[in-house]
Amino acid sequence: MxxxxxxxxxxxxxxxxxxxxxxxxxxxxxxxxxxxxxxxxxxxxxxxxxxxxxxxxxxxxxxxxxxxxxxVDAPPTGDPRVHPRPFTRWGKTFVPLTSRLGGLQAYKMILPGRPAGSQELEQRTHEGYDWLYVLAGRLRLVLGDHDVVLTAGEAAEFDTRTPHAFESAGPEPVEILSIFGRQGERMHVRARPKSSPSGD
The missing domain is CATH 1.10.260.40 (lambda repressor-like DNA-binding domains)
Known part of the structure; x- marks a missing residue:
């Protein structure tokens, strides 16, 4: 070199x-x-x-x-594939889907099932903007005064300067896709539209 x-x-x-x-x-x-x-x-x-x-x-x-x-940023030359190295933090398993540090970060996250009688979630804030997509299971997202449950195929996006926390909504694990960026923006919550009884 x-x-x-x-x-x-x-x-x-x-x-x-x-x-x-x-x-x-x-x-x-x-x-x-x-x-x-x-x-x-x-x-x-x-x-x-x-x-x-x-x-x-x-x-x-x-x-x-x-x-x-x-x-030291020495990936295999010419190989565009990402080689995930999962790690566990706060009881959650993170599977990095991006190899570059900084900028947007994508993860597959696996959250354990919520045990019976578990304590109330502690919300936290930090700089950034998060987008979550539920791959499997049910995700409970507490966002300020909002307390919603997202199921497979539903997504949420929010400014992480808003107090927030999330966990499995039940005893079963939940798998989500998360894309996180440092730049905070206005909060949005988007979910899959529910069909009306008439099918409209």
């Missing part, structure tokens, strides 16, 4: 690390506790002020559950 190519790869590591951490909704403090790398080093690494080394990248790759080559 030429020196210019190497410099370009190393320069791109910091933004990729920041995008990956934000994608997983992990704080620098949480990452520091998990990896044993100091907060200042992590911050400098993400901002490009610290040169990435194997000693730093290895524990980060392990914490994120990704191979080292993903951190």
């Amino acid at each position: 030429a020196d210019d190519d190497l410099a370009q790869v190393l320069t791109a590591v910091g933004p990729r690390l920041r995008a990956l951490r934000r994608e997983r909704a992990i704080t620098l403090a949480q990452l520091s506790e998990t990896t044993g790398i100091s907060l200042s080093t992590l911050s400098r690494l993400e901002s490009g002020q610290r040169k990435p080394t194997l000693e730093l990248l290895f524990p980060l790759a392990k914490a994120y559950g990704v191979p080292l080559d993903e951190l």
